[in-house]
Amino acid sequence: MTTDEDESADEEEEAVASMYNQPDEAEESDESTDEEESGPPAGFDAPLLGGDDDQPETSAGTFYVKHTEDTAVTLHEVNTAQIFTLVENPDLEKHQIIEATLIAQPPMEVSYVIDELESQRSIPIETSPEPPTRQVMNAAAEMEAGQAVAIEREGDGEIHILSVEPEHTAHTAEEVHEDEMTYKNAARYGIERVEIRTDEQDGVVSIRYLPN
Numbered sequence: 001m002t003t004d005e006d007e008s009a010d011e012e013e014e015a016v017a018s019m020y021n022q023p024d025e026a027e028e029s030d031e032s033t034d035e036e037e038s039g040p041p042a043g044f045d046a047p048l049l050g051g052d053d054d055q056p057e058t059s060a061g062t063f064y065v066k067h068t069e070d071t072a073v074t075l076h077e078v079n080t081a082q083i084f085t086l087v088e089n090p091d092l093e094k095h096q097i098i099e100a101t102l103i104a105q106p107p108m109e110v111s112y113v114i115d116e117l118e119s120q121r122s123i124p125i126e127t128s129p130e131p132p133t134r135q136v137m138n139a140a141a142e143m144e145a146g147q148a149v150a151i152e153r154e155g156d157g158e159i160h161i162l163s164v165e166p167e168h169t170a171h172t173a174e175e176v177h178e179d180e181m182t183y184k185n186a187a188r189y190g191i192e193r194v195e196i197r198t199d200e201q202d203g204v205v206s207i208r209y210l211p212n
Helices: 003-020 026-030 035-037 132-142 165-180 180-189
Strands: 058-068 073-077 083-086 099-105 114-122 123-126 149-152 158-163 193-199 204-210
Touching: 003 035, 058 149, 058 180, 083 114, 099 165, 099 180, 114 204, 123 165, 132 149, 132 158, 132 193, 132 204, 180 193
Parallel strands: 123 193
Antiparallel strands: 058 073, 058 099, 073 083, 099 114, 149 158, 158 204, 193 204
8 A cells, every 4th residue: 555545544534533532542441431421422513312303393373273073173373374183172162262382292293282271262253133334334335246345443343344145145144153264353353252233235244343
């Protein structure tokens, strides 16, 4: 072997040895303490397994309860539209709104359980015998059937107006009552109840998101 080949081989051996920071002589290795032997080799930069990166995924937010069974629940995060499946039902009911932190279940981490439940509430949706307000009727007069608009109300909350064919007014009001979007809107607005008013003669459905 030539001198250049000898030097190349020596350099390669030194590079591998330096990764683990091995001592050159057996006496230095024998002097290592048990604590040093139990830890990672000094100078080894590869990440250790089993650290914080192995912690299960968590997700915190406001969730709409879309579907419930005895051992499963489907949740929608009202601000991101993400869907989560719970593998246990802690007494949740359809249409409820919860504030919670979810934690993924190993090994696949595609299903969740509730790690912390901060609040759980039902938002009442009522159909009022009262007609829509003058403000709503004035706005609806400028709309065509099939259109929808949102207007501000005095104080907190919001009013949504749907213009429909007069013969479809009652059916539309029933659909709004069961529509998950009504509950999600209420959760996003942070209100306490929803009131539906109708005018069947003019085909107007008013959805009032009210603070109390």
